[in-house]
Amino acid sequence: AVVSTQSTFLSSGINAEYFFKQWYQRRVRDVKSLQHLNLPTSPYISLHLANAMQTEIIEQAMSSSTTEVFTTEPSTSVHLQQPPADTTQSNYVKIIKSIGVTSVGDILPSVVDHIVANTNKIERSELIQEMARKLKDEKIMSELIKNNLLSNMLSQLLEIFSSETSQSIQFELMTIICSLPKSQLTEKLLSRLHSAALSSSPLLRRQSLLLVLKTLPPNVSLKFLLAYLDDDDPRVRSTAIKHLDKAASTGCDIPFSVYHKLIANLSDCYDEVRLSSVRLLPHLVRQHRHEHIETAGSRTTTLTHHTFVQLCLLMRDISTNVRSEVARVLGLFTDVDPEYLKQTLDKKLRSSMRIVPAGSKMKQEYASGRVWGGDAPIKTVSGEIYLFDPAGCGAFVHGMEDEYASVRTNTVQAMCDLSTACPEYGAESMPHLVDMLNDEIQGVRLLAIQSLQLISENVLLHEDQLETVMSVLEESNVEIRHSLHALLSSCKLNSQVAVRRVLKGLLDNLKKYPQDKSSIYKCVQGVGNSNANYVALLAPEMLSKHPYLSQTEPSTDDTSYVATMILVFNAAQHNSVILSFFHGYTPKHYVYIYSLLPELVPQLPQVHKILKTTESSSNIDSIINSLNLILKQFFNLCRNGGNMAAMTKTLENIEKIQKCSSRIKPQTKYASLLVNILLQLFKLKNLDRKRMANGQHRVLSKIKDVVYDLCLFETGFKGSKQTAIFAKLLKFYFLQFLNEHMIMKVTTEKDLAAYRGHLLTFSAETNTTLPSQITNDRHFNMFQYMRTRSTIVNSDITHSRASILSPQTNTERVNEFPAHLSYSVNLEAETRHVGTQSLAVQVTYPGSREVVCQPEVQSQLSDYYQSTVFLGGRAGWSDPGMVQLSLVTEYCFPEHEHCLAVLWGQERVWLEISEGVELKIHPRPAR
Numbered sequence: 001a002v003v004s005t006q007s008t009f010l011s012s013g014i015n016a017e018y019f020f021k022q023w024y025q026r027r028v029r030d031v032k033s034l035q036h037l038n039l040p041t042s043p044y045i046s047l048h049l050a051n052a053m054q055t056e057i058i059e060q061a062m063s064s065s066t067t068e069v070f071t072t073e074p075s076t077s078v079h080l081q082q083p084p085a086d087t088t089q090s091n092y093v094k095i096i097k098s099i100g101v102t103s104v105g106d107i108l109p110s111v112v113d114h115i116v117a118n119t120n121k122i123e124r125s126e127l128i129q130e131m132a133r134k135l136k137d138e139k140i141m142s143e144l145i146k147n148n149l150l151s152n153m154l155s156q157l158l159e160i161f162s163s164e165t166s167q168s169i170q171f172e173l174m175t176i177i178c179s180l181p182k183s184q185l186t187e188k189l190l191s192r193l194h195s196a197a198l199s200s201s202p203l204l205r206r207q208s209l210l211l212v213l214k215t216l217p218p219n220v221s222l223k224f225l226l227a228y229l230d231d232d233d234p235r236v237r238s239t240a241i242k243h244l245d246k247a248a249s250t251g252c253d254i255p256f257s258v259y260h261k262l263i264a265n266l267s268d269c270y271d272e273v274r275l276s277s278v279r280l281l282p283h284l285v286r287q288h289r290h291e292h293i294e295t296a297g298s299r300t301t302t303l304t305h306h307t308f309v310q311l312c313l314l315m316r317d318i319s320t321n322v323r324s325e326v327a328r329v330l331g332l333f334t335d336v337d338p339e340y341l342k343q344t345l346d347k348k349l350r351s352s353m354r355i356v357p358a359g360s361k362m363k364q365e366y367a368s369g370r371v372w373g374g375d376a377p378i379k380t381v382s383g384e385i386y387l388f389d390p391a392g393c394g395a396f397v398h399g400m401e402d403e404y405a406s407v408r409t410n411t412v413q414a415m416c417d418l419s420t421a422c423p424e425y426g427a428e429s430m431p432h433l434v435d436m437l438n439d440e441i442q443g444v445r446l447l448a449i450q451s452l453q454l455i456s457e458n459v460l461l462h463e464d465q466l467e468t469v470m471s472v473l474e475e476s477n478v479e480i481r482h483s484l485h486a487l488l489s490s491c492k493l494n495s496q497v498a499v500r501r502v503l504k505g506l507l508d509n510l511k512k513y514p515q516d517k518s519s520i521y522k523c524v525q526g527v528g529n530s531n532a533n534y535v536a537l538l539a540p541e542m543l544s545k546h547p548y549l550s551q552t553e554p555s556t557d558d559t560s561y562v563a564t565m566i567l568v569f570n571a572a573q574h575n576s577v578i579l580s581f582f583h584g585y586t587p588k589h590y591v592y593i594y595s596l597l598p599e600l601v602p603q604l605p606q607v608h609k610i611l612k613t614t615e616s617s618s619n620i621d622s623i624i625n626s627l628n629l630i631l632k633q634f635f636n637l638c639r640n641g642g643n644m645a646a647m648t649k650t651l652e653n654i655e656k657i658q659k660c661s662s663r664i665k666p667q668t669k670y671a672s673l674l675v676n677i678l679l680q681l682f683k684l685k686n687l688d689r690k691r692m693a694n695g696q697h698r699v700l701s702k703i704k705d706v707v708y709d710l711c712l713f714e715t716g717f718k719g720s721k722q723t724a725i726f727a728k729l730l731k732f733y734f735l736q737f738l739n740e741h742m743i744m745k746v747t748t749e750k751d752l753a754a755y756r757g758h759l760l761t762f763s764a765e766t767n768t769t770l771p772s773q774i775t776n777d778r779h780f781n782m783f784q785y786m787r788t789r790s791t792i793v794n795s796d797i798t799h800s801r802a803s804i805l806s807p808q809t810n811t812e813r814v815n816e817f818p819a820h821l822s823y824s825v826n827l828e829a830e831t832r833h834v835g836t837q838s839l840a841v842q843v844t845y846p847g848s849r850e851v852v853c854q855p856e857v858q859s860q861l862s863d864y865y866q867s868t869v870f871l872g873g874r875a876g877w878s879d880p881g882m883v884q885l886s887l888v889t890e891y892c893f894p895e896h897e898h899c900l901a902v903l904w905g906q907e908r909v910w911l912e913i914s915e916g917v918e919l920k921i922h923p924r925p926a927r
Contacts, residue, residue: 001779003807202233222247222254229261234270241265241276248283256288259303263310271319278314278325281307282332305340308333312344312392315399324406327399331414334421341418341425345432349392406443412444418453426455432563434465437472440464445472446480453487460494463501470505478516478828478866479859481509486520489526496534502527503542503567507560515805517559518830524563525600528570532578535571539581542568553585556592566600573602582607598663623660624795627671630654631792634675638682639783650675666799670717671792671856674730677709681734685741700903703746704736707904710734711891712911716834719797721768726792728759732774733782735899753898758896800834802865802887802914809917811882819876819923829865829887834913836865842888842910843871846881851890852910876925886916 160861225247228240241262265277285307293306314326330344343349399411415433419426433455436448449472461469463799472484485839488506493499503524511519528535535542542564544551555563569590572578587607594601634650651672658668684702714727733754738747756774763770773780786792806828817823827841840854855867871883893901901907 079537163851166228191600202231202236203799204232206236206239218460222252226255226258229258234268234273237265237268238270238272238274238276240810241273241280243278245276245283248280248287251285252285254280256284256291259284259288259291266310266314271322274314274317274319274322275325278311278322278329281311282329285333301481304333304336308336308340308388309392313389315392315395315779320404320407323402324404324410327396327407327410327414330395331410333416334418336418338422338424341422342428343393344396345428346392347397349390349393359469361434390857396429396432400436405444408436408439408441408444409447412447412451416447416454419451419455427459430455430459430461431465434468437468442477442480444482445475446477447496449480449483449487451489453483456487456491459492461491461498462494463498466493466498466501470501472781473505473509478513479701479861481513481516482519482859482864485516485523489523489530491527491530493527493531493534496537498540499527499531499534500541503564507563510559510563512557515828518805520563521566521597521600524567525570528567529574532571532574533568536575536577539568539571539578543581543583543586546585551583553583556589562593562597566597569593569601571603572604576606579604579606620663621795623664624667624793626658627654627664627793630657631671631675632787634678635783635786638678639787647679651679666717666797667793667795669799670713670797671859673709673713673716674792677706677713677730677734680706680709681737685737698747699742703903704905706734707900708909708911710900711909715889715891716800716910716913717797718800719794721766723794723797725763725766725768725770728762729771729774729780729782729785730758731900732759733780736780745904747899754896754898758894798833800832800889800913802829802831802834803841804829804885804887804914804917807885807917807919809919811918811920814920814922816880816922816924819872819925822870822872823921823923825869825871825885825919827865827867827869827885829914831863831865831887836862836890838889839865840888840890840910841867841869842886842912843869844885844886844916871919871921872923875923877923878925880920880922882918882920884916886912887914888912 007758025611211857222244225240225244228236231237231240262277262281265273268277285303288303292300293303294300295306298541308330311326311330317323317326368735396411396415399407399414402408402411412433415429419429419433432453433448433452437445439445439448451471469484469487469630472480475481475484485506488502493502506520506523510517539545556562558754565586568578590601590604590607594603630650630653634647637647637650654672654675658665680702684699684706710727710731713730714724717723717727732752735747735752735755739745739749739752739795756777759770759774762768771780771785772778773785804827807825831839836857836859839857840852843851843853845851853869855869857865857867859866865887869885890908891911892908893904
């Protein structure tokens with residue numbers, strides 16, 4: 001078929017003999033690949049002839065004789081360096097497409113020669129694209145590297161790149177080079193590519209720059225980056241500066257010569273160049289902090305001050321992104337002289353920023369008006385030197401007046417950072433930050449409040465500023481109100497009128513937002529501690545003390561009265577004069593409020609003397625000692641196998657101790673949970689073996705209860721390192737107990753060994769001591785270890801808990817909603833010693849079905865949780881039902897507690913840390 005149709009194929013430009021010879025040598029075993037060979041049709045070749053020839057080739061390929069001939073033929077490398085002159089480039093591309101992995105490594109080097117020899121731009125592009133597709137194959141790439149053909153190909157490709165006039169083909173060649181392995185791209189080859197790219201289009205220069213950065217380490221690629229800083233195209237310059245910024249952030253040293261180029265780039269017409277230059281400048285200043293720059297008048301200034309002034313000029317840049325980034329970067333210059341910082345708050349150049357030579361005429365700020373034009377303000381003074389560019393004056397004022405919220409936000413944050421580092425500047429910036437409380441954007445107002453709170457310890461809040469601050473109390477956003485309460489609690493006021501205004505505003509706020517009671521109580525506590533002398537002047541007014549008339553005794557259930565008394569009691573510990581204004585009933589009210597809110601009310605020994613009561617730190621210590629004594633007696637009972645009635649009596653004794661003082665509530669909760677866990681283990685140990693075998697599901701249920709309590713014991717209570725190690729020892733004792741006393745083997749020696757290893761690792765990391773029974777791999781006697789300890793409960797134990805403020809339990813109101821929809825509940829809670837981000841809401845539906853949801857936290861306050869929960873009944877209910885909402889925190893079992901996860905049935909457990917609130921809902925069925 002080949003010979004008989006040779007003349008016909010030649011007329012169409014195809015060398016059939018050459019073509020099919022190559023096909024026979026490499027593709028005879030894969031006949032299906034012929035279907036992908038699209039034989040070209042032309043007026044000289046009929047479709048019938050092409051189909052007939054294709055059929056005949058297939059028949060020959062499938063014949064056994066043909067197969068035998070070509071399988072026994074020795075493999076020879078196929079090289080197309082000298083193809084027939086009548087083979088066109090487009091057909092040559094099709095030949096490459098048809099060749100498989102086994103032989104493409106031999107043909108690709110010759111493809112480069114064909115690219116060089118061909119003069120047709122389109123055909124060269126097709127060859128390069130096809131070669132790029134072949135090089136993406138990992139097998140082909142490994143074959144080229146194995147035969148040492150890739151390095152020669154790279155050199156030829158770079159020669160083509162240098163001599164190529166078409167930018168599209170150059171870009172395709174660059175793409176091929178970028179796809180090659182890093183190990184093949186040497187610095188010498190990249191230098192050649194870099195030199196060739198400098199004379200090409202901006203797009204190729206940027207591509208070559210990215211290739212250099214991708215291949216070489218930062219310290220080697222630095223010289224390539226510096227060469228692109230003076231590029232004509234702004235996109236190339238911005239790319240180079242961005243990668244210089246990345247290199248500087250990783251610790252690479254940037255030469256000081258780059259500084260002047262960056263300062264010049266600050267006035268570039270391209271936004272990205274200015275933006276990337278602003279981001280790089282802080283790194284450069286940090287590396288060359290001790291360098292000096294020559295300014296006008298042959299004076300020198302430090303690099304830090306010179307950069308700070310240059311950045312202030314950009315606060316009126318046309319680009320919003322540049323202004324926002326400049327405001328952020330200015331906050332990093334915490335070591336700038338205070339005089340320079342103060343100039344950012346004044347649009348006029350300060351006298352401290354000018355140097356007037358001797359004998360020069362001083363500048364007048366205002367004309368007297370006595371002589372017409374005679375003493376008008378002088379615009380310039382001969383020889384005057386400016387330390388601060390007048391165009392950059394009032395940089396932060398411009399930032400606070402900016403129309404974009406992102407610029408104002410970064411400006412406020414920068415002022416806060418600089419004020420924290422420089423108290424002198426903080427006093428100057430406080431009035432400006434107070435003005436930002438009137439901003440229209442809620443986020444800016446919140447940031448201004450938080451910034452004022454950080455600097456309020458060093459400055460006084462004046463009465464005119466106080467009016468602006470108190471107006472924010474009317475905000476509907478709870479996060480802003482609570483932040484403002486924290487600000488007022490830390491502020492120092494400058495008069496008794498200001499204290500009266502704050503108290504009145506807080507009491508009005510308490511009536512309007514009763515759910516803010518806890519936050520307002522903390523606020524008045526701080527106000528009393530910070531302004532005790534002014535509170536003493538107002539004490540008769542606050543206590544309703546009249547010189548002639550006796551007042552009725554107020555109710556301690558009145559939240560406004562309780563807030564006022566918290567303020568007075570906290571001020572009384574600093575100024576004892578306030579005690580002389582107390583009514584006869586005030587000491588009794590003090591004792592009640594102290595027992596109700598011990599963390600907000602201080603100890604006043606004078607009041608205790610009046611009532612002949614004792615409440616001191618020594619008394620708290622004695623109560624904790626009594627608690628430890630009760631626990632040791634309980635351990636003796638457990639060790640000696642005491643009766644259950646005497647052991648259960650321990651829980652009642654702990655509850656009685658808790659009533660002595662609410663300040664030891666965490667310690668009593670800790671002791672109560674510990675006793676409850678050991679009691680459950682004691683009950684499991686005393687179960688009859690037959691009952692245990694017959695009621696395995698009940699035993700497993702009790703074991704799950706112990707696992708829950710153990711996780712709560714470790715997560716819910718924090719304290720010293722000994723407290724943490726004791727919680728882990730208790731878990732180890734539980735695993736040992738299950739392995740020794742349970743008929744059904746729920747734990748193994750492997751589980752004990754894994755947890756023992758964790759104990760040894762934890763002890764080494766925290767530098768704590770373990771019992772010798774653990775370190776020597778012996779049986780651990782928990783009760784003997786407890787008896788040897790001097791104290792079990794310490795005063796530093798904290799309890800992770802939460803208290804739901806809203807909604808409150810309401811079993812009378814029925815919340816109806818369609819069954820196909822959901823009912824939203826806004827939940828607010830106060831938290832203690834627990835992160836709000838780790839909290840979730842557990843909903844218990846009728847039938848004990850529990851659903852745990854983690855809604856998005858709507859507040860960023862540390863001790864406040866706010867979210868929205870959606871309730872649904874899935875289907876219509878015939879009658880209303882009760883649902884319970886409670887806050888839970890997540891505990892994930894680590895790898896060494898895998899056996900506990902198996903016992904629990906899940907990889908995590910949700911621990912309830914708040915009391916539940918009940919609501920009645922009724923999903924109405926569809927009518």
